[in-house]
Amino acid sequence: MTPAARVQASIEILDRILDGTPAEKALTGWARSSRFAGSKDRAAIRDHVFDALRQWNSAAALGGASTGRALMIGLLRLQNVGLADVFSGATYAPATLIEGEDTVEVSQLPHDVPAWVLEKLEASLGAKTEQTLRDLRQRAPITLRVNLSKLSRTEAQRQLMADGIETEMMDLANGALCVTAGARRIRQSALYLDGVIELQDAASQAMVEALPISEGMKILDYCAGGGGKTLAMAGHVDGRFFAYDIAPHRMVDLPARAERAGVQVTLTDAPVDSAPYDLVLCDAPCSGSGTWRRTPDAKWRFTPERLGELIETQAEILTTAKNLVATGGALAYATCSFLKEENMDQIQAFLSRHKDWTLEWSHQYGFEEGGDGFFGAVLRKS
Incomplete structure (x- = not known):
């Protein structure tokens, strides 16, 4: 699939989500009906969809509306991606931009949470609210827990590297590793199949410790x-x-x-x-x-x-x-x-x-x- 075709697929999936379909179900349904899409295509489309969902209000503001198409227009603007080559009207690409879509001016981006949730976060987090809101727009790290009764973190890192999975040690928990490359290989790795590592957030690990x-x-x-x-x-x-x-x-x-x-x-x-x-x-x-x-x-x-x-x-x-x-x-x-x-x-x-x-x-x-x-x-x- 071309980059433009991936954007068009993301628009269609976002429209399904807007109609009430849960995100995972919408993505799975599209993948099952689009057997031509390879694993890299599916991964790129998933990233588009989830990035749009994380930054919904901002993308809608920069896209001029809350439709799948507008959200992708706004998201690409947030990512400083040129729109003309994507919205070209070519085969499988989104239709060309129309009047009103080509220029959208926003003085200040909105927060990417519902307004009533923002009030709750401010009351709960105080001075940490703004940074937390900025972080909510980003992807979460992929974190592993090493079963230290079986293997040390250092040795786990070495064996994961042999499987093409790169990690960094985390201070938050004694068994935590942050995956920096090769995340899609985790479930096929020997350490995962042998129960030596599990996918688990580092804060969850820290609480258990x-x-x-x-x-x-x-x-x-x-x-x-x-x-x-x-x-x-x-x-x-x-x-x-x-x-x-x-x-x-x-x-x-x-x-x-x-x-x-x-x-x-x-x-x-x-x-x-x-x-x-x-x-x-x-x-x-x-x-x-x-x-x-x-x-x-x-x-x-x-x-x-x-x-x-x-x-x-x-x-x-x-x-x-x-x-x-x-x-x-x-x-x-x-x-x-x-x-x-x-x-x-x-x-x-x-x-x-x-x-x-x-x-x-x-x-x-x-x-x-x-x-x-x-x-x-x-x-x-x-």
């Missing part, structure tokens, strides 16, 4: 999802690990991943049956605002009503999970969110309801630390 875990503990990952944090904890200590999720299908790959990693994890649909636990980790459902670089369409679908629902769910999860913790044990709470309503406000509300618990540790991770936006806290039962 901050948990009060030690040898022989009985640990429950209460909102396990795919089980990434279960495996991360099991990579640090030998213990008894249990995983639960209200939607069990999310854990379907966990047994195979645990086997590759050389750890034992018990999947349970009734965590109370094995209670109490020395540590219960609740990586609660949340806005995902800290991961909007990776899922940029999510920020445009997010609503105040949904935030209210999530806050109620988070409080219910904490209330239920506390009853699974042994006396003297710990309850860990985590979100991939910047919003204080989901983070410290949630913790303070819990402590006000349950006077026999104390806050032992908390931290709000930001993009400036190298990972996603992430929050973690540890509560101790007296």
Whole structure:
């Protein structure tokens, strides 16, 4: 495909997203109906679409409208790409620019989040808001977690390099590597297939490393999802690990991943049956605002009503999970969110309801630390 044809395909996909189709589904649907597109074509189109979603308001302002075509016009202007060669009207290329599209003047670019979210971010992040908003326009780093019980980071780097994957060590977490080249080869690499490395954000890794875990503990990952944090904890200590999720299908790959990693994890649909636990980790459902670089369409679908629902769910999860913790044990709470309503406000509300618990540790991770936006806290039962 020519660069212009890739832009035209991106326009069509963005129009599907505007009609309500989730971004991943729109991309997959286009790829299935366009078998002629090679892997490089699909990757380039995906980049166009996600870059437009990350910078939706800015691209719409510079494109003059919120259509797939206008968004791509605005995006290319943001990227200082000449429009005439792309919007040429040639076969498979977008139609030539018309009056009103060829010149758009914008005095100041808008923020690329919904207005109501901007207010929440400002209240939550204060002086860090502007830089966080700038970072939200960029692609997130691709980060690996090395299972240090199997291999050192240095040796992992060497073996990954042999597979054409270049990495840099990260300070945020002891097992974190940032991929700088060859990312598309990760899932075919020997270390990935052998469970020595996993794709996991560095802030998530750092939060796990901050948990009060030690040898022989009985640990429950209460909102396990795919089980990434279960495996991360099991990579640090030998213990008894249990995983639960209200939607069990999310854990379907966990047994195979645990086997590759050389750890034992018990999947349970009734965590109370094995209670109490020395540590219960609740990586609660949340806005995902800290991961909007990776899922940029999510920020445009997010609503105040949904935030209210999530806050109620988070409080219910904490209330239920506390009853699974042994006396003297710990309850860990985590979100991939910047919003204080989901983070410290949630913790303070819990402590006000349950006077026999104390806050032992908390931290709000930001993009400036190298990972996603992430929050973690540890509560101790007296």
